[in-house]
Amino acid sequence: MGHDDVPATPRAGWPYRRGEVRVKADQARDRGSLRRTNLGSVLRLLRGGPRSRAQIATETGLPKPTVTSLVGELVGLGLLREGPAQREGAVGRPGTLVQLDGRDICGIGVEISTSYVHVLALNLGGEPVFEHRTEVAVADQDAEDALDLTARAIRACGAALERDGVRPVGITLAVPGVIEAPAGVVDYAPGIGWRDVAVVEGLRSRLGPDTPPIAVENDAKLCALTEYLLVEDPDVHDMVCLTGERGIAAGIISAGRLLRGATNFAGEVGHMPLDPERRPCVCGRAGCWEAMVGLDAIMELAADPDDEVRDQKRPLEDRFRTLHLRAERGDERTSRALARVADDLGLGIALLTDVLNPRVVVLGGYFTHIGDLMLERVREVVRGRVIAPDAGGCQVVLSTLGFTAAARGGAFLALDSVYEDPADVA
Amino acid sequence: MGHDDVPATPRAGWPYRRGEVRVKADQARDRGSLRRTNLGSVLRLLRGGPRSRAQIATETGLPKPTVTSLVGELVGLGLLREGPAQREGAVGRPGTLVQLDGRDICGIGVEISTSYVHVLALNLGGEPVFEHRTEVAVADQDAEDALDLTARAIRACGAALERDGVRPVGITLAVPGVIEAPAGVVDYAPGIGWRDVAVVEGLRSRLGPDTPPIAVENDAKLCALTEYLLVEDPDVHDMVCLTGERGIAAGIISAGRLLRGATNFAGEVGHMPLDPERRPCVCGRAGCWEAMVGLDAIMELAADPDDEVRDQKRPLEDRFRTLHLRAERGDERTSRALARVADDLGLGIALLTDVLNPRVVVLGGYFTHIGDLMLERVREVVRGRVIAPDAGGCQVVLSTLGFTAAARGGAFLALDSVYEDPADVA
Numbered sequence: 004m005g006h007d008d009v010p011a012t013p014r015a016g017w018p019y020r021r022g023e024v025r026v027k028a029d030q031a032r033d034r035g036s037l038r039r040t041n042l043g044s045v046l047r048l049l050r051g052g053p054r055s056r057a058q059i060a061t062e063t064g065l066p067k068p069t070v071t072s073l074v075g076e077l078v079g080l081g082l083l084r085e086g087p088a089q090r091e092g093a094v095g096r097p098g099t100l101v102q103l104d105g106r107d108i109c110g111i112g113v114e115i116s117t118s119y120v121h122v123l124a125l126n127l128g129g130e131p132v133f134e135h136r137t138e139v140a141v142a143d144q145d146a147e148d149a150l151d152l153t154a155r156a157i158r159a160c161g162a163a164l165e166r167d168g169v170r171p172v173g174i175t176l177a178v179p180g181v182i183e184a185p186a187g188v189v190d191y192a193p194g195i196g197w198r199d200v201a202v203v204e205g206l207r208s209r210l211g212p213d214t215p216p217i218a219v220e221n222d223a224k225l226c227a228l229t230e231y232l233l234v235e236d237p238d239v240h241d242m243v244c245l246t247g248e249r250g251i252a253a254g255i256i257s258a259g260r261l262l263r264g265a266t267n268f269a270g271e272v273g274h275m276p277l278d279p280e281r282r283p284c285v286c287g288r289a290g291c292w293e294a295m296v297g298l299d300a301i302m303e304l305a306a307d308p309d310d311e312v313r314d315q316k317r318p319l320e321d322r323f324r325t326l327h328l329r330a331e332r333g334d335e336r337t338s339r340a341l342a343r344v345a346d347d348l349g350l351g352i353a354l355l356t357d358v359l360n361p362r363v364v365v366l367g368g369y370f371t372h373i374g375d376l377m378l379e380r381v382r383e384v385v386r387g388r389v390i391a392p393d394a395g396g397c398q399v400v401l402s403t404l405g406f407t408a409a410a411r412g413g414a415f416l417a418l419d420s421v422y423e424d425p426a427d428v429a
Numbered sequence: 430m431g432h433d434d435v436p437a438t439p440r441a442g443w444p445y446r447r448g449e450v451r452v453k454a455d456q457a458r459d460r461g462s463l464r465r466t467n468l469g470s471v472l473r474l475l476r477g478g479p480r481s482r483a484q485i486a487t488e489t490g491l492p493k494p495t496v497t498s499l500v501g502e503l504v505g506l507g508l509l510r511e512g513p514a515q516r517e518g519a520v521g522r523p524g525t526l527v528q529l530d531g532r533d534i535c536g537i538g539v540e541i542s543t544s545y546v547h548v549l550a551l552n553l554g555g556e557p558v559f560e561h562r563t564e565v566a567v568a569d570q571d572a573e574d575a576l577d578l579t580a581r582a583i584r585a586c587g588a589a590l591e592r593d594g595v596r597p598v599g600i601t602l603a604v605p606g607v608i609e610a611p612a613g614v615v616d617y618a619p620g621i622g623w624r625d626v627a628v629v630e631g632l633r634s635r636l637g638p639d640t641p642p643i644a645v646e647n648d649a650k651l652c653a654l655t656e657y658l659l660v661e662d663p664d665v666h667d668m669v670c671l672t673g674e675r676g677i678a679a680g681i682i683s684a685g686r687l688l689r690g691a692t693n694f695a696g697e698v699g700h701m702p703l704d705p706e707r708r709p710c711v712c713g714r715a716g717c718w719e720a721m722v723g724l725d726a727i728m729e730l731a732a733d734p735d736d737e738v739r740d741q742k743r744p745l746e747d748r749f750r751t752l753h754l755r756a757e758r759g760d761e762r763t764s765r766a767l768a769r770v771a772d773d774l775g776l777g778i779a780l781l782t783d784v785l786n787p788r789v790v791v792l793g794g795y796f797t798h799i800g801d802l803m804l805e806r807v808r809e810v811v812r813g814r815v816i817a818p819d820a821g822g823c824q825v826v827l828s829t830l831g832f833t834a835a836a837r838g839g840a841f842l843a844l845d846s847v848y849e850d851p852a853d854v855a
Contacts, residue, residue: 181816181821191816191818240691241690255784257683257695258686258689262684262785263684264683264785264786264787264821265665265666265786265788265823266821267786268783268786268816268817269784269785270784271784271786272783274783274814274816275784276776276814277702277703279705279716280705281705290705350702353702354780357698357700357701358679358695358696358697358701358781358785359695360690360691360692360695388714390617390694390697390700390712391617391692391694395690396691397691
């Protein structure tokens with residue numbers, strides 16, 4: 004039955020399916036491009052962990068001599084290295100495993116959020132090789148000034164990488180808004196006050212012609228890619244990842260694929276009309292979800308304007324550490340605020356669970372710093388409100404990535420070109 | 430960039446992608462199953478319209494002699510027939526086109542809805558060969574009685590088909606609820622009062638061992654498959670199809686695939702908490718969308734309980750024809766009811782558009798009979814409420830299928846086995 008059934012994606016990292024090797028092989032016009040495609044397939048497979056050459060042959064369907072030759076080329080390119088000896092008990096003759104290397108190659112992710120600009124470089128193995136965050140209220144600046152600041156941060160990153168002999172292969176910007184990815188334009192990002200900002204062109208002109216390729220993507224989508232890449236349960240292929248910043252957006256993974264929608268703005272959940280009191284939202288509408296559960300909402304519920312937790316110059320982590328301590332000490336206003344936001348968060352999560360039936364809902368951003376005090380109540384609301392029994396098995400969990408998920412996703416996506424065409428790094 | 434990008438599905442009918450031929454070929458263990466796979470690929474391709482043998486070879490990537498032989502076998506099986514001569518102006522030597530036949534083979538779709546049981550048989554070309562609808566308030570019956578009635582309707586259909594020499598290859602039931610498709614069980618269908626009903630087993634035991642394979646699927650998902658199969662715009666691969674019955678559910682097509690979610694209940698949009706007045710819903714919760722825009726809601730707003738339009742024994746089409754006439758004549762209560770439902774419908778559609786970014790939202794069920802009077806207002810609300818400019822290009826349209834979409838989708842899905850393995854019909 005059903006050509007509409009989506010086969011589950013194996014956990015070998017990025018949404019990728021077995022069989023693609025041969026499909027692409029059919030499309031390839033010459034032996035050269037076929038070989039490049041197969042190099043990428045072997046590399047992607049090893050994202051899921053070390054393997055012997057024989058395992059690679061079995062899993063890709065490529066002949067063993069071809070695999071041996073491809074692995075040799077990838078080792079030569081510095082993308083793979085010989086790994087630990089295969090553990091005993093494995094089927095067949097014991098062999099050496101090969102694993103990802105790529106210590107000298109990195110992708111750069113740059114998150115431009117409402118409260119900071121975060122630059123993070125990850126090498127091919129996913130290890131951070133550079134990280135820096137600038138606290139800044141981006142909405143209070145001109146977009147041109149914000150691009151100046153971002154370009155400076157990227158230049159500092161580039162200088163540090165050059166010193167360490169690490170080569171960046173690409174840069175992906177994460178922006179909280181509706182993105183026209185192919186054009187490199189931010190259509191609309193109300194949280195940072197941007198409209199029609201040609202961010203890729205703006206940075207390219209500032210950084211000069213030697214800069215690696217620059218791309219831009221919605222922050223929530225990049226968070227979702229990161230969470231999906233890192234989730235350990237092999238049965239999770241349907242996820243909703245909520246950014247918890249001034250705005251609330253969702254990155255949606257459905258059947259192992261990022262849900263983009265017709266024009267790439269799927270996941271704009273911040274303005275769902277859920278507030279029965281229909282209070283005004285920054286977007287000009289009334290009753291929006293992010294006005295109930297966003298960063299500003301919880302801060303306004305929890306503290307007066309002159310309170311230190313509302314000082315935008317302090318790092319967000321510190322502000323939430325203070326709130327957390329207050330709640331632990333039994334401060335009534337803080338506890339009431341957390342309960343209120345938990346109820347409203349649960350309401351929206353239940354709705355998204357009815358619509359999307361995810362296996363996991365991941366709470367990111369500020370929720371990672373205070374959500375432990377809200378989680379039980381959120382889960383209770385979700386269980387009570389979702390139409391399927393026991394919320395269709397949906398788990399609500401906290402991200403372990405704090406405010407780093409979007410930049411991380413950007414770095415991963417920048418590294419994607421290596422997996423697409425490994426020979427290109429030479 | 431991005432393995433996460435989903436290539437667009439060509440319009441050759443069911444969600445199906447070029448290249449599958451070869452992937453499956455690789456997986457095939459023997460030449461026999463390879464041939465069957467290729468037969469199916471040729472048949473699926475012709476779902477998109479007549480083609481010459483040379484075109485089939487180009488589009489499937491199979492050698493021309495293989496295509497000639499496969500077409501011969503499919504003609505022999507009664508699934509294809511020689512079609513019109515190729516029109517002038519086509520590239521290459523003019524040739525005869527082949528097209529779908531299968532006039533003697535059909536799939537049966539059976540919708541068990543809140544207000545009727547609808548049996549529809551379609552032949553391989555998509556033409557109806559049997560249709561019958563029984564008006565019945567299914568929720569007022571025992572599930573066993575409803576199964577008795579359904580079995581009688583299917584038996585009548587089978588007798589008619591036998592008389593006409595048409596052979597059914599499968600039956601798919603459409604039910605408004607959460608379905609465990611592999612087990613053939615309806616977990617929860619509040620609109621018809623079912624919980625844990627083993628509907629496939631129940632029908633199989635009533636109909637006997639000679640019955641073709643029976644399956645069950647959610648009605649909204651089947652509607653969405655039908656609408657996607659019939660949509661003419663080749664750029665539409667993201668759709669939301671709303672059932673407009675007593676309950677409201679959505680069938681969601683995302684990037685050319687049916688969105689099922691982790692446990693197959695994605696699209697349960699009827700209980701989104703959108704009502705600021707938080708009025709009670711049949712589900713026991715408060716504020717649900719279907720209590721604002723479902724069949725009962727519009728009827729209660731438009732007429733008193735003893736009004737003829739609320740007589741459940743009358744066909745729904747007639748009841749809506751009466752309402753339509755009243756609105757045309759300027760009846761104030763009817764007009765107010767339609768405006769109110771249009772506003773609330775727009776609110777929910779805007780929300781779903783923010784979350785899913787569809788190219789098209791299709792209004793099915795009762796909306797097809799009265800929605801022309803609501804559409805302008807719905808579109809206005811959607812444009813004003815969606816966060817992306819101009820609703821991200823989303824169009825709200827009425828289905829042209831009335832109450833037939835779910836049964837039609839069931840019949841299409843039943844025919845799917847023929848496309849999977851055409852040799853099986855022999």
